[in-house]
Amino acid sequence: MSLIDRILDLAALPAGALPEPALAMARFSLFDWLVCGRAGIDEPLSGKLRRLAEEEAGNGTASVFGGAPAPARTAALVNGATSHALDYDDTHFGHVGHPSVAIFPAALAVAEEAGASASAVVEAFLVGAEASVRIGMALGAVHYNRGFHQTATAGAFGATIAAGRILGLSRAEMRAAIGLCATRASGLKSQFGTMGKPYNAGIAASNGVECARLAKLGFTSADDGLAGAQGFLPTHSDAPDPDAGWDRPPPGTFFFEDIKYKLHACCHGTHAMIEALLTARRERPDLSLDSVESLHLRTSPRWLAVCDIKAPRTGLEVKFSYNWLAGMVLSGKDTARDDTYSDALAADPDLAAFAGQVTVEGDAAVTDMQAEGFLKLADGTQLPISHDLGRRLPEAELAAGLRNKSRALLGDDGEILWQGLEGLATLSARDLGRYTGA
């Protein structure tokens, strides 16, 4: 079966056919996305996009993080960028992209306009996210390596499908929407380190709203915008593989179940070590900078060039410093809070002293989602530590981590949001929209 037909089948799955484990993760993603969006409101780029939206004005049918309601296309643009501003949102490693920031803004904006339910938003998001991961896998690593940003490119298709599902597109209309997205989707990695990176998420979301709306209005487009002649895959990948995402996982299972959340406001390459040390502290609450003499860490060699800054000079550099972060965990500092990473922290004498006791070793047998090693305690004993981010967390543990992150970023508002979403089944999309306010 062709990729476009498989994707159209996926887009049309009835709500009852969506796997519950994937839906559960989609609900976590909704919470995490709203937290990241709220936390991004004061970022400079978010204000600039709100300014553009305010100058254009228009029918305010869709909520905007920290701003006045706007037309759906515009709200999606602002919200996509705002929620990706801190780079603290979820990641899928199947194709390597950030699904929530590209897809939720499109689904929510269109759903508010249409008066849909909050559950419809979650279902449309899930279907769009699963489609984006599978399209991203078809584009392949060569697409990413050539310079394209999957969050923006594969993400635009996910946003289109999610928005199209909310609008109730027929199969033919959804095909046209995907065809339009093929000519509209864009996004380059060369934006990394600039406001262009979060902009890419907004681009994807806004493209999704526009393509779905135009298809609903009867726009025609290429029959197969994906793998067809000069479609998105052959033009944007040197080795597209339309079948890549369809032999796994077992039928009835979604790749989306493997979505990963950032629970610490620092480089993803340090998260396995942080989790390993947090587990050790849960088992041995007496562990501290005083009781630990040294840490011996083994990590994937690829991270050594990324997050092994031995003597960070700023709070930003601390985010990329194993030896500093290890001391922070052992001294109980909250690694989930963005404001923990102050420049003063880089000059902390206790952390500096402990940093000298940390040894980091590259080990090709350790994957880039794992951390291995041991602590040597003051009493001479060795305590092994280990963590694998690839392993799924029990739901309760994941919930606790996300709630902790939300409190770290939003204070009490984080908990209010969590409790509000517990009644998701009774909420409308417009109720969700109200949570975008500061």
Add this chain to the structure above:
Amino acid sequence: MSLIDRILDLAALPAGALPEPALAMARFSLFDWLVCGRAGIDEPLSGKLRRLAEEEAGNGTASVFGGAPAPARTAALVNGATSHALDYDDTHFGHVGHPSVAIFPAALAVAEEAGASASAVVEAFLVGAEASVRIGMALGAVHYNRGFHQTATAGAFGATIAAGRILGLSRAEMRAAIGLCATRASGLKSQFGTMGKPYNAGIAASNGVECARLAKLGFTSADDGLAGAQGFLPTHSDAPDPDAGWDRPPPGTFFFEDIKYKLHACCHGTHAMIEALLTARRERPDLSLDSVESLHLRTSPRWLAVCDIKAPRTGLEVKFSYNWLAGMVLSGKDTARDDTYSDALAADPDLAAFAGQVTVEGDAAVTDMQAEGFLKLADGTQLPISHDLGRRLPEAELAAGLRNKSRALLGDDGEILWQGLEGLATLSARDLGRYTGA
């Protein structure tokens, strides 16, 4: 010098440094673009885009062909697609793209908002168009052959630069605008034959407004979005050549001077033959279906698969039929009018009879812009015919052709528009905007 610096230099050229022959062509393009936009108002896709704009509403700072004023980003989207709906707008063969439909909508929308002059619109368009041709040449034929639509991709950069010039961007801001465009630009040829093709022009125009506005608001982006690492050129072309557009033409001359206009509402591959026959008729007004026994035409072999339909069944097929079109010219039918090409015309017995007297031969020595051959008259004499579209027309001849086209498409309104633009130096952008009304 790097491509980005060359483009930034070009974007900042003072009005007085713009070559007058290129400005003269830019003024023709403005007229022709307004004619095409007005003529496209009733096309279905134009109505659908106006509907999207009306539903969003917002501050109507920019004029819309046949619709209510809208915010600049939206107006550019609608106007780009509307003016390309008939595929009757100008073409540049340097990179092969349609400059006016991508760039004028962006320049005009931003200029109306800013209260700029009509001359500023023409100057900004010219600089943007020249930049787009040169960026398109750097992307090269491989870009087009891979499946990208230069009108949309190179066009988006032209639109960004034109809008940025109207907004008075500093060099650093223009650099950021181009960087943002690198991650925003898109457009595939696989849309050809669908509403997605004119949509591509609207995408380019709207992207230009958005990227220029965000740069003005202080958005940051990649330092070199063009030829830099994972910039637009290396990601979108397998053999980019940043220097391609800079050894020719002589300094002080613009490639834009070679812009070409469609003066007949049929396939471009037939235009050289039509012009050759029109020239023959001007010299010999007695030429008619009665006085001509046969036509022997030599054309570029590449056109044989495109516009040599021997027995057209519909008006649309007549547009791709040498032998039908030849008879139409000899019987004085107006090939500039879109409504000339009726289905009844395909059943015309006189044209069918003459069609049997037309021989079309592929000749590799004839370029795809040329037509060669001879008419055999009833009295036995042979009359050579010849035309080369690559040759520039004298200004008066071009003006006459464009005015004839405008009358064919718009009736008296075409002449009113022509006369209105004769006072261009005294007009504002908002005055121009008023010409988008039906």
